[in-house]
Amino acid sequence: MRVLIVEDERSMALEMEAFLKNASYLCDLAFTARQGLKQMEESAYDFILLDLGLPDKDGLEVLQQAKKCCPEASYIILTARGDLEDRIKGLDLGADDYLPKPFSLLELLSRIQAITRRKSGWKDSVMELGEFLFDMRHRRIMFGKEEVPLSKKEFDLLHYLVLHKNRPLTRLQLSEHIWGSFSDDDYDSNYIDVHIKNIRKKLSAFASAEWLQTIRGIGYKIKAVD
Amino acid sequence: MKLINKLTLFITLSKLVIVLLFVGLLPKLVHEAAARFTDNSLREQQKKVVREVAQRGIDFYLQGEDSYGSYTLLKEEYISLEPGTRPSALPADTIETAMRIVEGDTLNYRVLTHTITYQGKPYILEIGKQESVINRFSRPLQKIALSVLIALVIITILADLIYTRFLLKPLGVIIRSKLVNTQFPFTEKMSLVKTSTSDFQYLDQSLTTLMEKIHRDFEKEREFTSNASHELMTPITILQNRMENLLSEGKLEDEAFLRVEGMMKTLNRLKQIVRSLLLISRIENDQYTKKDIVKIRELLNDVIEELHHRLEGKGLSLSLALSSSMQLSQVNRDLLFQLFYNIINNAIRYNKDNGRITISDSYILGGKYLITISDTGIGIPVNEIASIFERFRKSAHSTEESHGLGLSIVKSIADYHGITLQVRSTPGEGSQFDIVFPWQLVKE
Structure with a gap:
């Protein structure tokens, strides 16, 4: 998978690049709109991560132009402005997703994966976890023919761990994913433990779920074969 | 008159x-x-x-x-x-x-x-x-003279009234088009009202100039908010991403890992504060539409579902007793969600273990609609009640993560919708929030 990161903040672009490289993506960087558009013409990309606040051109205009030269690519808009208007306009112009800054790299990666999965016609959207089958398309986890009755939040939590399997996720990262959209004035990641406890209870009614591991002092991890 | x-x-x-x-x-x-x-x-x-x-x-x-x-x-x-x-x-x-x-x-x-x-x-x-x-x-002469006079007077009165009405019409147009029917921020381009009366032209011109100035200032303010958010959010993102990379590369010792995680927690607090301030500033700058129709029962159920884990964690019981299937119109659903979320979240946070939260409603005088959220928590000291909606207010009981903006957000959202808030509390027994919706928002 080839990704073009168009972002004027160099250190941010570099962090994104490092993270995505680690997740086996090939990354190119562009720090201006002009540079980005030039690179789009030169090579084909699967993903274009586009910052809307570029110094040399209005982000939405860049998106419009980019869509013309690379209609095949998937676009994720990154913006710090967080205006609802930008988001609607961006999605109207054909962006596949929208991430308001500050965002977590895990969140970025899971959005990329979700788009990939959707565009590939849900290829590889079912995953084996011990004796369970995790079905991302239909948002359920099956034991044989029975569905494990998880709540929406519990499924989201498990889904996030599955997307980042074999990587320990901290309680903070998990709760940010689940409740991050609220300007809540406190933040108690201990509630993640409550959720995990419930998930474990529900799973163990069917079979053991040793693949859902606690990393002492840090958080949780799902162990699965790649 | x-x-x-x-x-x-x-x-x-x-x-x-x-x-x-x-x-x-x-x-x-x-x-x-x-x-x-x-x-x-x-x-x-x-x-x-x-x-x-x-x-x-x-x-x-x-x-x-x-x-x-x-x-x-x-x-x-x-x-x-x-x-x-x-x-x-x-x-x-x-x-x-x-x-x-x-x-x-x-x-x-x-x-x-x-x-x-x-x-x-x-x-x-x-x-x-x-x-x-x-x-x-x-006598007949007097009668004739009088009737002629009365006829003339009536004709002149009518003529005067029609003319004054005609003369004052631009004033009404100016008031309607420039003041009553315009909503802040004045995004529409103002056109001058047609009139040959120079006083009205002057009034119209002055109003238009004034509103354009307000509009420009508002745009500047909005731009500032937007720029400030960009400037603040970008470094926060960089820090967050850098820490995430540190954590995910797996090269850190356990001790260092925990320290980086601690840094992320601190950064997260900063992020929440910036986000909250931006939210308040956006509300105050009128950047949210109020076009949603919200079924209050559904909204409250969504909020409760979102907070379910916290209720469970503290073993609280919550009763939602709504007497009607009320709908609110001309509101912003996301903002109302946030309002109830913050109030109920407080009712949870400052509650005692195995305590109670009660949500009820009623109609009050003047077609207003009241929702009362009461808890069995620690209550608010009398001397703090007046200041609970102030920004960065922190009570002695605030948790460490609290940044004291939750109720400021509630207040901004309430003001934005014309909702009135009343708080009563008995320290040690609990608090009660009354949320009064004006009749304009109430839709049965």
Whole structure:
């Protein structure tokens, strides 16, 4: 998978690049709109991560132009402005997703994966976890023919761990994913433990779920074969 | 009172005064006019007699008699010519109202007395006209004059009213188009109202200029918010991403890992503060639409579901007892969600283990709708109640992560929608939040 990161903040672009490289993506960087558009013409990309606040051109205009030269690519808009208007306009112009800054790299990666999965016609959207089958398309986890009755939040939590399997996720990262959209004035990641406890209870009614591991002092991890 | 009504009142009253004045003066005027007219005609007759006497001699009238007298059939007029007796006492030349006895009837006459000297001898000429005849037409005349006047006054009043209405129309247009129907921020381009009245042109021009200035300032403010958020959010993102990379690369010792995680937690607090401040500033800058229709029961259920884990974690019981299937219109759903989320979240956070939260509703006077959220928590000290909505307020009981913006957000959202908030609390027993929706938002 080839990704073009168009972002004027160099250190941010570099962090994104490092993270995505680690997740086996090939990354190119562009720090201006002009540079980005030039690179789009030169090579084909699967993903274009586009910052809307570029110094040399209005982000939405860049998106419009980019869509013309690379209609095949998937676009994720990154913006710090967080205006609802930008988001609607961006999605109207054909962006596949929208991430308001500050965002977590895990969140970025899971959005990329979700788009990939959707565009590939849900290829590889079912995953084996011990004796369970995790079905991302239909948002359920099956034991044989029975569905494990998880709540929406519990499924989201498990889904996030599955997307980042074999990587320990901290309680903070998990709760940010689940409740991050609220300007809540406190933040108690201990509630993640409550959720995990419930998930474990529900799973163990069917079979053991040793693949859902606690990393002492840090958080949780799902162990699965790649 | 409206200007147009004031003008109408003034016009009508002033015309009324004129009519009254006229009605008061009319009899006197008519009487005066009739008297003058009568006097003139008496003089004419006198001249005629004097001429006759000069041409044909006094005997033309006297016919050898001592005196001459004649009156019309209905005694409306009479004429008499008598020799004067004592010349020194003779009335010279007068016109006056006096009583005369004619054929046994005592009648009121307007009498002209004139002394004619003929061949050295004085003769007294009297010509009389009956008063009732003189005043016969005064009443109908007055009536006619009065009705003509009233007709004229009504016509002028109507003309005045139509014209003032026409004249003041631009004012109404200015108020409606520039003030009442415009919503802050004034994004629409203002066009000048067409009027030839320079005062209104001036008013319109000044208003337009003022609003353009406000609009420009607002745009600047909005730009600032947008820029500030960008400037703050970008470094936060960089820090967060860098820490995430550190954590995910798996090269850190356990100790370092925990420290980086601690840094992320701190950064997260910073992020929440910036986000909250931005949210408040966006609400205050009117950047949210209020076009949603919200079913209150569904909204509260969503909030409760979102907070379910916290309720469970503290073993709290929550009862949602709504009496109606109320809907709110012209609101922003996300903001109302946030409002209830923050209040209920507080009710959870400051509750005792295994405590209770009750949500109920009722209609109150004036079609308003009230939602009450009460808890069995630690309550709010009396001296803190007044300041709980202030930014960065922290009570002695606040948790470490709290940044004291939750209720400020609630307040901003409430103000933005015209919602009133009331808080009551008994320390040690619990708090109660009353959320009063104005009737404009209530839709059954």
